[in-house]
Amino acid sequence: MIKVYLVDDHDVIRAGIRQILELDKEIRVVGEASRALDAVHALETGLADLVFMDIRMPGMNGIEATRILTEKIPNIKVILLTNFNEEEYVVEGLRAGAAGFLLKNIGKEELHKIVHAVYEGKSFLDPAVTSTIIKEAIRKPKASSKESTPQTEEKLTTREFEILDLISRGLGNKDIGSKLHLSEYTVKFHVKAIFRKLGAKSRSEAVYKAVSSSLISQKPGA
Numbered sequence: 001m002i003k004v005y006l007v008d009d010h011d012v013i014r015a016g017i018r019q020i021l022e023l024d025k026e027i028r029v030v031g032e033a034s035r036a037l038d039a040v041h042a043l044e045t046g047l048a049d050l051v052f053m054d055i056r057m058p059g060m061n062g063i064e065a066t067r068i069l070t071e072k073i074p075n076i077k078v079i080l081l082t083n084f085n086e087e088e089y090v091v092e093g094l095r096a097g098a099a100g101f102l103l104k105n106i107g108k109e110e111l112h113k114i115v116h117a118v119y120e121g122k123s124f125l126d127p128a129v130t131s132t133i134i135k136e137a138i139r140k141p142k143a144s145s146k147e148s149t150p151q152t153e154e155k156l157t158t159r160e161f162e163i164l165d166l167i168s169r170g171l172g173n174k175d176i177g178s179k180l181h182l183s184e185y186t187v188k189f190h191v192k193a194i195f196r197k198l199g200a201k202s203r204s205e206a207v208y209k210a211v212s213s214s215l216i217s218q219k220p221g222a
Helices: 011-021 036-043 062-072 087-095 108-119 127-139 158-168 173-180 184-198 203-212
Strands: 002-007 027-033 050-054 077-082 100-103
Touching: 002 011, 002 036, 002 108, 011 027, 011 108, 027 036, 036 050, 036 062, 050 062, 050 108, 062 077, 062 087, 077 087, 077 108, 087 100, 087 203, 100 108, 158 173, 158 184, 158 203, 173 184, 184 203
Parallel strands: 002 027, 002 050, 050 077, 077 100
Antiparallel strands: none
């Protein structure tokens, strides 16, 4: 059973998402909040596996709440929700440790698939958001930006490059293992090493940093 928590200051949005998610017998909405700070307090107890988090809310915003939650509860998955496809939100959200980023106009039929994918360790970015990441990475001057380069001189191994490339294509650990003939445990070991070397807290942030540093192709689907 996947335990989901909803955070949005609009009652209608929360009710709509809840109604859709509860059609899946493997998903249970365990709580909701209209303010990010209330959600942080509730979720610190390990109440949920996955959180749908609005970005713009009164008081603490969703990005700051995501940063706090991912630092305190490393295994929690946060999917950020917004009406805005703006670079500052996308990049800051990924840096905060979000596992997914969705525009609120996403099709209803996709929500179930997204929850299962993110819960299984995959990252999910709305196609429009992926485009924003690529554009931001290309636009950002590499030589002058410390944030766009790995925070360590330790180099990625050939195997880590292979795994990072597959992560950028949306594959989870199990699928990566099958493709590279590795155990899921071995893939997890390499993913942790990639995070450490790139100074990333999530798969999405690792991809962003890798694209920014020209470690992997800047062309979507290449």
